[in-house]
Amino acid sequence: MSETYDFLFKFLVIGSAGTGKSCLLHQFIENKFKQDSNHTIGVEFGSRVVNVGGKTVKLQIWDTAGQERFRSVTRSYYRGAAGALLVYDITSRETYNALSNWLTDARTLASPNIVIILCGNKKDLDADREVTFLEASRFAQENELMFLETSALTGENVEEGFLKCARTILNKIDSGELDPERMGSGVRPRLNLSPQAHVDRTPPTVLQFSSRCFWCV
Numbered sequence: 001m002s003e004t005y006d007f008l009f010k011f012l013v014i015g016s017a018g019t020g021k022s023c024l025l026h027q028f029i030e031n032k033f034k035q036d037s038n039h040t041i042g043v044e045f046g047s048r049v050v051n052v053g054g055k056t057v058k059l060q061i062w063d064t065a066g067q068e069r070f071r072s073v074t075r076s077y078y079r080g081a082a083g084a085l086l087v088y089d090i091t092s093r094e095t096y097n098a099l100s101n102w103l104t105d106a107r108t109l110a111s112p113n114i115v116i117i118l119c120g121n122k123k124d125l126d127a128d129r130e131v132t133f134l135e136a137s138r139f140a141q142e143n144e145l146m147f148l149e150t151s152a153l154t155g156e157n158v159e160e161g162f163l164k165c166a167r168t169i170l171n172k173i174d175s176g177e178l179d180p181e182r183m184g185s186g187v188r189p190r191l192n193l194s195p196q197a198h199v200d201r202t203p204p205t206v207l208q209f210s211s212r213c214f215w216c217v
């Protein structure tokens, strides 16, 4: 018997190299810390079905490489994303300073209405902190972003980050602000899932320089 989900959301994980994007995705999908994480080459992909506000939502998550040399490849995956985790490392001011550029890319290449949650990752390394919670929350407020500090290592706030973003998108659909039928909305309503839908967790997969995703055509 096939099952259905209410919505399919396209998500991005973006931010500078080494901020912990792949580890956040891995923690969200596999529920454990990814040991020996290497730089992402191009993009990786993972998915998980979640229940948010009484709705079943499949999140299709594209984890992009942070290194500059992959920028042209990763940019081609932005189009049609409904939500994004914008990640910096609380122990690296350099990654925080780069946020404006990432934000511009997301709003230009994905959609001006993309729902973005700012994640200050490596919260467990508080002793090495270079960015305060207060300044990052101000940045978030000024740029209309949600904000959380996360730790892919301990799992703190990781689930919350993805779910908060999904919940906000659902609220926009409910209020009529986001039309899921519109091309490029990053949302697809009611599609059939495989029979194992209730446990569907696609582990992160490396998609090196693959052709464009189906959302982008």
Ligand SMILES: Nc1nc2c(ncn2[C@@H]2O[C@H](COP(=O)(O)OP(=O)(O)OP(=O)(O)O)[C@@H](O)[C@H]2O)c(=O)[nH]1
Pocket: 015, 016, 017, 018, 019, 020, 021, 022, 023, 024, 034, 035, 036, 037, 038, 039, 040, 041, 064, 065, 066, 067, 121, 122, 123, 124, 125, 150, 151, 152, 153, 154
């Ligand atoms: N202490 C701590 N280390 C982390 C955390 N998240 C990631 N790391 C470490 O940070 C390094 C980079 O993590 P990745 O997930 O590969 O970073 P990335 O952002 O995907 O990097 P790129 O693929 O190059 O863009 C690795 O050594 C991880 O072990 C965290 O929450 N806490």
